[in-house]
Amino acid sequence: MEELRELQRSHERKSMRIVAIARQNWSAVMGSGDEKWGFLEQIFTASLDMPNAEDVRKRCLQALEKRFPNSQRVQRLQAMGFEADGQFQKALDIYNEMLEADPLNPAILKRKIAVHIGKDDIPLAITALNKYLELYSSDFEAWQQLTDLYIDTQDLQNAAFCLEEVMLSNPHNHVYYCTYAEVLFARGGSERMTQARRYFAKALELNPTSARALYGLHLASARTMTKGSKASEDVATVADLRDGSKEQLLALYEEQGANPTHQALLPSVLVGSGKQ
Amino acid sequence: MLDLLLDPAIRAWVVIPIFIITFCVGLCRHYVSQLIASTPQLDRDVLMRTQLLQRARLLRANGRFLPAAAFNARKQYFISEKNGVLTKKKEEHKDDAPVNPMQDPSMMMNMVKGQAINYVPMVVVMSLISWAFSGFVIIKVPFPLTIAFKPMLQRGIALSTLSASWVSSMSFYLTCVFGLRGLYSLVLGSANYVDETSAMLQQQQAMARQPQQPGKLYQAEYDALQVSSHDWALNPRSEDDDDGMGFKDDLALVEKNLLASWQ
Structure with a gap:
């Protein structure tokens, strides 16, 4: 029970663990007084992630429905259950009905977007998410989701815009920098390439062992060199960056004890440092 | 000095009843406020305003982490002469009268409800107790106290020679009202309505949150954004x-x- 409480507080998504705890201590959960309802909700959402957890799900929902017959929150859970079963239309009907009562409810609006994503209807999800962001324009998790959708549809310009919003919200997260640099890199162009290089470097500064950023930095600096960099650019620095990132990568693989064949392959993938 | 001897019946018929009455009134208050508590309705305008302002603020604070083009695009979006969002809002709300929370009926209603729940039972029970149990002391605190505590502990008893350690019924009631908080949180869970300090805090926060004049807010953000320039952090x-x-x-x-x- 203590562990459930802890997970509830930290919002960790350890669904397997939660369902396992619930199965073992079902009677303890049911006997935990008013705290029970929070646990049931938690167990229910966790069981959505799990296959073969229909029994737990059903029990949770039944108990909750019995206690709170007209609750929005329980309705939402029920609709999430439909979503998990792939009955998207049923879920959408419930959400639409709830939105009529409360058209600004962010949780329901997000659930609807999740339905679209679940149905693999990405264009619709993008439109819906944009509408949502018009209202809640500082919800950076939504911006993050939109970024993913845009990257899925190869719309890199918009993805970059969304990523900028995400970066504004938290300028100390190396993942955002790295992703942003990748998007810049993928869009190409000499100026963007330089920017990409800087953002990769920034990401590395925040997390020195990120192989993803090291690869990015290596490629971006190699690219900016071959592109015939401008006179103002410090050629030596860029070369240093390229070679340095290569060394770092090799060292990182060594340190992590990677597969020897991978280690042997690595130098051939990376751009040589002997030239220039 | 001779000690006073209290009738044991006082314990059975005064101290314990006061305690129970106070506790039950607190319980009732909790459930009544749960019954009539209204969930605050989100107003679309207010929502969009806070979100917009927050975004502009973030841009000012962290804009230097974006490339110049991206920063300037956003700045234009907010404050461009013709159709910047802030420019428009600022003009729209220029002449808005300051919103006084007192004039907002729903706000007012909430406050009245809160006050009524807090003070009506308190006054009623207080008058009940002073009517039923006044005129004698009911307990003695087990330590000596200075004379300054007399008006606090011996309300309703005007005896100048009585030691300050004796507590009158009225004072005992008040002590119970404020001292039972721990017991309530044990019985009702930590998020109970009885706790007046938290209720008051919430009210104050709600007042502080209520922006006094939307036009002013937009104007301030507009000005701040206008003077902020882009200084790329990665240059x-x-x-x-x-x-x-x-x-x-x-x-x-x-x-x-x-x-x-x-x-």
């Missing part, structure tokens, strides 16, 4: 540009720093 800058302030935080040398750390 290489020569060291003599540095003004000696926060050199370590300067991200301009990120690539060089990285190289240095690899050495």
